[in-house]
Amino acid sequence: MTQFRSSASFGKRQEYIAVAELLHRNFDVYMTLVDDQQIDCVLRLDTGGQLRYLDIQIKARSAGCAPVNAGRFAAMEIRQPRENFFFIFYSEQVKTYWILPSLELIQEANQNKEGANKGKYSINFCNVTKSGVKPRPRFQKYENTFSLLA
Numbered sequence: 410m411t412q413f414r415s416s417a418s419f420g421k422r423q424e425y426i427a428v429a430e431l432l433h434r435n436f437d438v439y440m441t442l443v444d445d446q447q448i449d450c451v452l453r454l455d456t457g458g459q460l461r462y463l464d465i466q467i468k469a470r471s472a473g474c475a476p477v478n479a480g481r482f483a484a485m486e487i488r489q490p491r492e493n494f495f496f497i498f499y500s501e502q503v504k505t506y507w508i509l510p511s512l513e514l515i516q517e518a519n520q521n522k523e524g525a526n527k528g529k530y531s532i533n534f535c536n537v538t539k540s541g542v543k544p545r546p547r548f549q550k551y552e553n554t555f556s557l558l559a
Contacts, residue, residue: 423469424449427497430506431465434555447488452558463558464494472501479503479542480535484526490515495558500535502542507534507551508558517548 428450431438437453444466452463468482479502487496490511498507509517518530534548544552551557 419471420469423471423499424467427467427469427499427506431555431558436555436558447486447494454559462493465497465558466495467497467499469499470501474502476502476537476542479537480544481531481533483529483531484521485518485530485532486528487511487515487518487530498532498534500542500544503535503544505534505544506553506555507548508554509551510557 428438428440431450431452437455439451439453441448441450446464447466448464449467450465452465454461454463468485470479470481480498480500482498492510492512494511496509496511496514498509499505514532515530518532521527521529521531534545535542536545537543
């Protein structure tokens with residue numbers, strides 16, 4: 410029970426940390442009560458009187474996870490990829506966010522072809538090097554790119 414509580418509370422804490430980052434960057438954020446639609450929060454954008462809403466899913470890895478998993482997000486279900494659906498990934502070990510539109514995420518990630526997680530996606534944003542865990546250069550264009558949400 411304690412392990413589940415620990416991982417569940419970690420996920421919720423990371424959602425709030427990502428939301429705080431969005432608020433710090435002057436986004437108008439609305440939290441959902443449940444995320445059974447893969448929506449942790451909604452951003453309301455008002456650009457010159459034109460309203461637009463973005464659905465946001467937040468994923469995070471803790472500082473205490475194995476280095477090989479610092480940027481690994483596996484067995485992700487990505488329901489209804491669409492223009493206004495974004496994923497925010499965060500790794501505590503490298504203190505980095507990656508912001509990806511869902512339509513680009515399904516292109517960048519690997520989709521499982523068989524097994525229990527058939528159809529689900531996985532992506533790894535980090536490499537383990539002799540000097541520690543480092544973000545993969547391949548995904549640099551998504552690093553801390555909160556501007557993609559504006």
